[in-house]
């Protein structure tokens with residue numbers, strides 16, 4: 001007998017989903033392969049998951065690709081992650097409805113890569129869907145950066161929450177409704193510290209390279225079972 005696949009519906013309650021894509025190294029280790037092999041497989045999962053988010057009508061997707069702390073990894077691993085970003089930027093040209101935003105400090109990356117990141121942002125800035133790629137991103141560094149921008153603009157009054165939000169790398173996006181972290185770790189690891197104040201969290205043991213459409217649907221189903229209060233009573 002044929003069973004029709006259950007379709008999942010997403011509405012405005014879930015406009016922004018963010019992913020801490022963890023577990024690439026362990027995925028490779030289980031296969032006795034080098035860690036960079038796991039990152040390559042993780043990059044494939046990323047493209048698949050983003051594609052499914054778009055199909056479901058999710059307007060903003062954020063992925064944590066490389067943290068400010070990840071520089072402490074072996075150079076060849078770091079180089080392989082930067083190389084994956086670089087090759088993704090080439091493929092990103094084919095996405096016609098997506099605005100790309102890089103969250104984090106580009107200035108330490110190679111000149112050519114920085115230029116390609118900035119032009120992708122510029123060329124796509126009027127598009128309806130947003131893909132935020134957090135690269136050389138740290139939540140604390142982001143808040144410090146926002147404060148320094150405000151100081152640089154000569155803020156002569158005390159700053160508000162709105163001022164800070166408007167100077168974060170994510171200023172163009174709403175706060176995430178749902179943050180998914182794979183690979184069994186239940187921590188934030190310096191991701192979206194300010195923006196996650198009222199996000200729902202979904203943790204799964206599935207390693208990122210194994211996270212597929214089915215796993216995404218599970219995370220979304222879990223989100224829709226939650227009751228969000230935002231500090232109030234309902």
Ligand code: IPE
Nearest residue numbers: 021022023024025026065066
């Ligand atoms: C996440 O996978 C990718 C990055 C942090 C760049 P990891 O490389 O952290 O994988 P594990 O946690 O070692 O398995």
Ligand code: IPE
Nearest residue numbers: 020021022064065066067189
């Ligand atoms: C978080 O994963 C960063 C990214 C997914 C890019 P890590 O693997 O770096 O986090 P920790 O070190 O386990 O907290």
Ligand code: MG
Nearest residue numbers: 022023024025
């Ligand atoms: Mg990890």
